[in-house]
Amino acid sequence: MRELRIHGRGGQGSVTAAELIAVAAFEGGVYAQAFPAFGVERRGAPVQAFVRFNDQAIRLRSQVYEPDYIIVQDSTLIRDVNVFLGVKPGGIVIVNSGKKVDASVPAGVRLITIDATSIALEVLGLPITNTTLMGAFAAATGEIKFSALENALRNRFRGDLADKNIMAAKKAYDMVQGGA
Amino acid sequence: MLEITEGSHAVAKAVKMSRPQVIAAYPITPQTHIVEALADMVADCELDAEYITVESEFSALSACLGASAAGSRTYSATTSQGLALMFEVCFNVSGMRLPVVMTIANRALGAPLSIWNDQQDSIALRDSGWLQFYAEDNQEATDLHYIAYKVAENPEVLLPAFVCFDGFILSHTYEPVDMLSQEDVDRYLPAYKPVQRLDADDPISMGMYATPEYYLEFRYEHDQAMKRARNAINKAGKEFGEMFGRDYSALVEGYRLEDADTAIIAMGSLCGTIKDAIDEMRSAGKKVGLLKIRCFRPFPAEEIRNALSHVKRVAVLDKNVSVGAKGAVAIEVRDALYGKALPVLGYVLGLGGRDVRISDIRNIVSLAESGKGDQFYGLRTEVL
Amino acid sequence: MALGIGCSSRPGKAPNNKTGSWRVFKPKFNHEKCTKCGMCKTICPEGCIEESEDEFFIPNESYCKGCGLCAEECPSDAITMEQEEK
Numbered sequence: 001m002r003e004l005r006i007h008g009r010g011g012q013g014s015v016t017a018a019e020l021i022a023v024a025a026f027e028g029g030v031y032a033q034a035f036p037a038f039g040v041e042r043r044g045a046p047v048q049a050f051v052r053f054n055d056q057a058i059r060l061r062s063q064v065y066e067p068d069y070i071i072v073q074d075s076t077l078i079r080d081v082n083v084f085l086g087v088k089p090g091g092i093v094i095v096n097s098g099k100k101v102d103a104s105v106p107a108g109v110r111l112i113t114i115d116a117t118s119i120a121l122e123v124l125g126l127p128i129t130n131t132t133l134m135g136a137f138a139a140a141t142g143e144i145k146f147s148a149l150e151n152a153l154r155n156r157f158r159g160d161l162a163d164k165n166i167m168a169a170k171k172a173y174d175m176v177q178g179g180a
Numbered sequence: 181m182l183e184i185t186e187g188s189h190a191v192a193k194a195v196k197m198s199r200p201q202v203i204a205a206y207p208i209t210p211q212t213h214i215v216e217a218l219a220d221m222v223a224d225c226e227l228d229a230e231y232i233t234v235e236s237e238f239s240a241l242s243a244c245l246g247a248s249a250a251g252s253r254t255y256s257a258t259t260s261q262g263l264a265l266m267f268e269v270c271f272n273v274s275g276m277r278l279p280v281v282m283t284i285a286n287r288a289l290g291a292p293l294s295i296w297n298d299q300q301d302s303i304a305l306r307d308s309g310w311l312q313f314y315a316e317d318n319q320e321a322t323d324l325h326y327i328a329y330k331v332a333e334n335p336e337v338l339l340p341a342f343v344c345f346d347g348f349i350l351s352h353t354y355e356p357v358d359m360l361s362q363e364d365v366d367r368y369l370p371a372y373k374p375v376q377r378l379d380a381d382d383p384i385s386m387g388m389y390a391t392p393e394y395y396l397e398f399r400y401e402h403d404q405a406m407k408r409a410r411n412a413i414n415k416a417g418k419e420f421g422e423m424f425g426r427d428y429s430a431l432v433e434g435y436r437l438e439d440a441d442t443a444i445i446a447m448g449s450l451c452g453t454i455k456d457a458i459d460e461m462r463s464a465g466k467k468v469g470l471l472k473i474r475c476f477r478p479f480p481a482e483e484i485r486n487a488l489s490h491v492k493r494v495a496v497l498d499k500n501v502s503v504g505a506k507g508a509v510a511i512e513v514r515d516a517l518y519g520k521a522l523p524v525l526g527y528v529l530g531l532g533g534r535d536v537r538i539s540d541i542r543n544i545v546s547l548a549e550s551g552k553g554d555q556f557y558g559l560r561t562e563v564l
Numbered sequence: 565m566a567l568g569i570g571c572s573s574r575p576g577k578a579p580n581n582k583t584g585s586w587r588v589f590k591p592k593f594n595h596e597k598c599t600k601c602g603m604c605k606t607i608c609p610e611g612c613i614e615e616s617e618d619e620f621f622i623p624n625e626s627y628c629k630g631c632g633l634c635a636e637e638c639p640s641d642a643i644t645m646e647q648e649e650k
Binding site for chain 2: 567568569570571572573574575
């Protein structure tokens with residue numbers, strides 16, 4: 001079983017990202033489970049969401065403490081929350097940042113930084129980075145195919161909004177595949 | 181067909197396919213997604229039901245009471261403080277023997293205010309005369325709604341039912357669920373035929389005044405109906421299994437219990453985590469098993485006695501506490517095992533959304549092995 | 565009587581309960597003083613006073629509980645309450 005933990009702030013779409021990654025993974029033929037850990041329900045407060053991927057039905061209901069993958073939607077969270085806590089050796093951490101991340105990730109963990117905010121602003125015109133980071137996740141981990149992600153986005157958003165989110169995700173997907 | 185969906189939406193779909201004629205509910209976290217989805221279905225004409233918007237949970241269940249008395253299949257959903265506000269109406273619905281089905285997205289009760297999961301809300305209504313089912317996952321959560329209607333409306337039973345599933349932990353989780361088709365549900369659950377109903381052309385009064393010469397007998401009849409519900413559940417669960425391959429005929433379900441020394445007893449989503457913990461402990465040579473209680477009312481005392489005849493100790497995990505006593509399940513399990521020299525140890529845990537991990541289950545089994553129990557588990561003593 | 569499910573029951577009628585035996589005092593109507601105004605019929609909580617063919621008012625003793633409201637309200641003092649011999 002592989003596990004993903006997403007760190008974000010209320011309003012950034014972490015919960016939606018977890019749901020859509022699970023939907024895309026399920027399309028790829030694995031059992032997936034996505035769930036949020038709501039804290040205080042307000043914009044800007046730190047939130048977490050989780051996804052599990054497994055070849056069999058998933059029974060475990062506890063939160064994710066030793067993730068294989070971590071997505072950090074907002075690099076300012078690194079100051080407030082120990083976002084790398086428990087990450088497995090060989091794990092992958094994706095951080096949304098335009099700068100070099102000045103936090104030390106544990107040895108043996110691959111750190112990918114991507115300026116998802118700039119991509120989202122350019123493509124969507126909004127600083128909502130969840131779909132962009134989903135593209136990066138697909139490329140970095142191989143847990144979900146881009147086509148499945150595209151389907152998941154198209155089922156969730158309508159018309160133009162779906163197109164734009166897919167475009168943002170694709171941009172990040174290509175950047176990470178190209179070695180970002 | 182297996183589809184991946186949020187627990188609340190899976191439940192809403194199951195409710196829709198059960199064809200309720202009247203829905204009355206008041207939104208409250210974490211139940212909201214269920215009733216929002218149902219309101220959409222009614223507004224979009226996907227579900228031909230009367231959706232009554234009300235100003236409180238008291239009114240919601242009161243509207244359901246009236247609609248059910250008039251002979252409609254009726255649905256509501258709530259949690260926590262909302263259920264507490266329904267307290268009085270709950271007793272009226274069951275006393276009038278009206279087969280209302282209500283989803284409880286289990287949540288802690290305030291004060292202190294908490295939106296997170298435990299099972300104190302439905303447990304606090306354990307004496308209210310409603311059937312109580314507890315779901316381990318969203319598959320069970322959906323299936324149990326069809327079974328709840330079938331049992332509740334059985335003329336031998338005529339009692340309302342709670343289908344309880346853990347708030348957030350199940351209600352907000354996306355996972356694959358095998359949804360029945362409308363044709364399947366229609367085959368399993370025919371239209372509701374009330375034994376008696378309010379009808380202006382043939383009037384009756386319901387829930388009349390009972391003098392001391394009659395009240396005791398009414399409560400006895402109510403209790404007898406609850407006892408008959410065991411049979412009705414066995415039958416309805418078996419029929420479901422024959423039709424769709426998932427057998428819910430038993431009120432309890434064992435997992436690796438056959439040769440277990442330590443039996444863990446729990447209800448709801450906790451059971452999934454416990455099963456993973458048991459697999460781990462078994463690999464390390466520990467003989468541990470689980471007895472899941474799927475139906476808490478009627479209480480399956482005999483099934484529990486039979487299932488535990490060979491074990492050396494029982495650890496009961498309660499996501500509730502009867503303050504001043506113990507967890508409700510621990511008390512009742514001990515009562516079911518009265519006269520047997522079998523240690524039954526209770527652990528109150530996971531209250532107000534405290535996460536329960538595999539390591540916690542391992543620790544509890546160790547505590548049980550050393551005879552320590554009847555305690556709160558996982559206290560952060562540094563804040564006491 | 566067998567219990568109805570959920571304490572339900574068929575509707576009955578007030579006349580099924582003959583309440584006349586509850587009475588200690590019964591009203592005596594003096595037709596010489598009576599102006600046939602009908603106040604007694606209007607005020608009777610039991611609804612048991614009826615108008616006869618000659619337009620005088622007569623209580624139905626099967627139901628009259630002897631409450632005395634008719635005597636209290638009669639504007640002509642044509643009704644007196646008398647202890648009933650049992």
